[in-house]
Amino acid sequence: MKQGFIKWVVVLGLVAGCLALWGCGESRAPFAGNYRSEEPFADKGHIELLLKENGEATWKLEQDVRELKFKWKVEAGRLFFYTREGAVMIAIPTEGGRKLTMDMSGNWNPSCPVNQCVTFIRVSGEG
Amino acid sequence: MEGKKTAEAGESGGLKLHHLGHEVTVPPGTRIVSQGESPEFFYVVQSGRVRVFRETRDRIRTELTELGPGSYFGEVALVTGQPRTASVEAAEECSLIKVSKEEFDRLLDQNPQLARHIIQQLANWLVAGDRRLETETVHQVKLRQISWFDYALIIGLSIVFALVFNLYNDNQIPLIYGRGVKSDVPKISLNQALEYYQNKNALFVDARKSNFFDQRHIKDALDLPDVFFDLQYPMFQFMLTQMGVAKEKPLIVYGGNTSRRIDVNLARLLMEKGHDKVMVLGGNYEGWERALPVTEKKGKAAGAMPLGLGGIMEWVPVSIFLLLLIPPVRRSPYLSVGCRLLLGVIFIDFALSKIMRPAVFALNVVDYGMMPSWGVNLWSLVLPWGELIAGLFLVLGIRTRAAATMIGMMNIIFIIGLVNAIFLGLPINCGCVGEVGEPVTWWKVLKNMGMLFTAIQIFLYDRLFVLDRGGFVWRERPI
Numbered sequence: 001m002k003q004g005f006i007k008w009v010v011v012l013g014l015v016a017g018c019l020a021l022w023g024c025g026e027s028r029a030p031f032a033g034n035y036r037s038e039e040p041f042a043d044k045g046h047i048e049l050l051l052k053e054n055g056e057a058t059w060k061l062e063q064d065v066r067e068l069k070f071k072w073k074v075e076a077g078r079l080f081f082y083t084r085e086g087a088v089m090i091a092i093p094t095e096g097g098r099k100l101t102m103d104m105s106g107n108w109n110p111s112c113p114v115n116q117c118v119t120f121i122r123v124s125g126e127g
Numbered sequence: 128m129e130g131k132k133t134a135e136a137g138e139s140g141g142l143k144l145h146h147l148g149h150e151v152t153v154p155p156g157t158r159i160v161s162q163g164e165s166p167e168f169f170y171v172v173q174s175g176r177v178r179v180f181r182e183t184r185d186r187i188r189t190e191l192t193e194l195g196p197g198s199y200f201g202e203v204a205l206v207t208g209q210p211r212t213a214s215v216e217a218a219e220e221c222s223l224i225k226v227s228k229e230e231f232d233r234l235l236d237q238n239p240q241l242a243r244h245i246i247q248q249l250a251n252w253l254v255a256g257d258r259r260l261e262t263e264t265v266h267q268v269k270l271r272q273i274s275w276f277d278y279a280l281i282i283g284l285s286i287v288f289a290l291v292f293n294l295y296n297d298n299q300i301p302l303i304y305g306r307g308v309k310s311d312v313p314k315i316s317l318n319q320a321l322e323y324y325q326n327k328n329a330l331f332v333d334a335r336k337s338n339f340f341d342q343r344h345i346k347d348a349l350d351l352p353d354v355f356f357d358l359q360y361p362m363f364q365f366m367l368t369q370m371g372v373a374k375e376k377p378l379i380v381y382g383g384n385t386s387r388r389i390d391v392n393l394a395r396l397l398m399e400k401g402h403d404k405v406m407v408l409g410g411n412y413e414g415w416e417r418a419l420p421v422t423e424k425k426g427k428a429a430g431a432m433p434l435g436l437g438g439i440m441e442w443v444p445v446s447i448f449l450l451l452l453i454p455p456v457r458r459s460p461y462l463s464v465g466c467r468l469l470l471g472v473i474f475i476d477f478a479l480s481k482i483m484r485p486a487v488f489a490l491n492v493v494d495y496g497m498m499p500s501w502g503v504n505l506w507s508l509v510l511p512w513g514e515l516i517a518g519l520f521l522v523l524g525i526r527t528r529a530a531a532t533m534i535g536m537m538n539i540i541f542i543i544g545l546v547n548a549i550f551l552g553l554p555i556n557c558g559c560v561g562e563v564g565e566p567v568t569w570w571k572v573l574k575n576m577g578m579l580f581t582a583i584q585i586f587l588y589d590r591l592f593v594l595d596r597g598g599f600v601w602r603e604r605p606i
Contacts, residue, residue: 086486
């Protein structure tokens with residue numbers, strides 16, 4: 001009975017440990033901050049991208065009242081953005097994190113496809 | 128060195144001889160008695176220790192016991208007249224009294240107390256042997272046991288963990304996608320759509336992801352993946368303006384599959400944005416490919432991100448498959464332990480990313496187009512937990528046969544999915560690890576085959592380092 005109890009405590013402990021370890025991920029701090037797209041997007045002004053250190057992100061077009069919300073994380077030097085529907089966009093930081101090159105295709109490409117690539121420039125630290 | 132002695136049973140069970148037999152000294156490692164040979168002598172240990180063991184034809188050795196000063200051996204074969212039942216070897220330098228069969232028989236005839244003592248020892252030995260045999264047999268049987276409960280346990284735990292975790296997960300998804308949502312989007316038949324197309328009376332909108340669109344789409348259609356609707360709608364609007372398409376122009380949306388009506392979803396989103404005349408292409412999901420003019424771009428492989436360490440580890444089962452071709456290695460329980468650790472770590476690693484973001488995995492499931500839409504989210508929630516629980520069970524040695532069966536079944540499902548995707552030429556990645564994944568190729572099928580064979584090896588031969596059913600077993604114990 002006691003052995004069985006210990007066994008299940010070990011199993012549950014490992015599950016919790018694994019999830020906690022996975023949940024931690026890499027630090028977001030170096031990339032948190034305000035970004036602005038280099039070029040206007042779809043004739044609606046620039047995109048303002050805010051990356052918060054808690055993993056939340058907002059995306060807003062200058063001429064749009066709506067703000068879109070994402071989750072983001074850092075892994076292997078890349079930034080992963082998750083939409084609520086489960087789509088993923090990958091951004092590659094360059095120039096020491098001053099620029100983010102975001103692949104809007106939703107696929108993983110070795111380099112950002114020209115017609116689906118948006119470059120953001122860092123405006124300030126976390127806002 | 129030899130000398131005459133006689134014998135009597137000591138009070139402690141040891142045996143002392145006086146004026147009987149010969150005293151011999153043997154160096155360590157000397158084989159004193161060999162299993163199967165005809166019995167000629169009875170031995171009493173005066174000093175040092177001897178090792179008693181049995182050995183099978185293929186040299187598998189089972190240690191039975193060690194004897195020290197006052198102990199004796201060789202009596203069983205002399206009493207029964209059968210060949211030696213075990214071998215005896217000097218563990219260190221020993222001094223023994225070597226008694227011939229004639230002397231031993233005379234000793235028993237003249238000494239009933241000694242005879243009774245030997246019978247008593249033999250009986251105790253048999254009873255103890257029976258008990259050990261029973262314990263080991265029960266243990267081995269328990270290890271081999273497998274019941275429906277084991278499967279129910281793994282599946283049950285996976286379902287419970289999946290549902291509870293989804294309740295508290297920031298990235299939670301509904302159990303059944305789109306349940307209770309009525310389809311208020313008008314449908315259009317393929318023939319009507321063709322008429323619209325020929326008269327240029329409608330704009331076709333593809334709801335699939337860009338990799339599917341790039342591979343094949345209706346000529347002149349626009350791509351607006353429903354999962355990126357909020358992000359890409361401004362660009363869609365911009366393109367409509369550039370093309371001079373009025374908002375009143377009918378939009379015909381297509382691209383749904385068995386696993387998700389992304390076409391209906393996109394149509395609904397467009398209607399919410401004020402597009403009045405939105406229709407969904409009816410009929411067979413792939414009907415448009417035959418009924419309408421299509422633009423194709425063959426040969427473009429899906430973008431795929433390497434899986435890192437997990438991807439490399441997946442190759443190890445493929446190499447283990449080569450080991451499985453060698454029969455003695457194939458049956459090794461030590462190989463099973465290695466296979467368990469390997470498969471366990473791979474499945475735990477792959478499960479974790481999927482658990483944290485089930486919506487991402489759900490879209491990967493949708494890409495395969497094999498799961499009915501009502502099952503996609505349930506599958507995406509429960510499968511990763513099944514991988515995690517089965518992986519942990521393998522690593523810890525809990526219900527390993529059932530865990531190996533579950534993992535083997537998952538591998539079979541993955542292989543079917545991969546082969547189907549290869550034959551259909553789907554531009555997808557494997558979806559093995561959340562947002563990243565390797566290309567769907569025959570190499571990926573081979574990796575899954577390797578893992579399947581590894582799971583079968585565990586199912587058949589695993590019995591060491593287990594945490595339940597009889598305790599932690601470090602090595603093959605002698606019976």
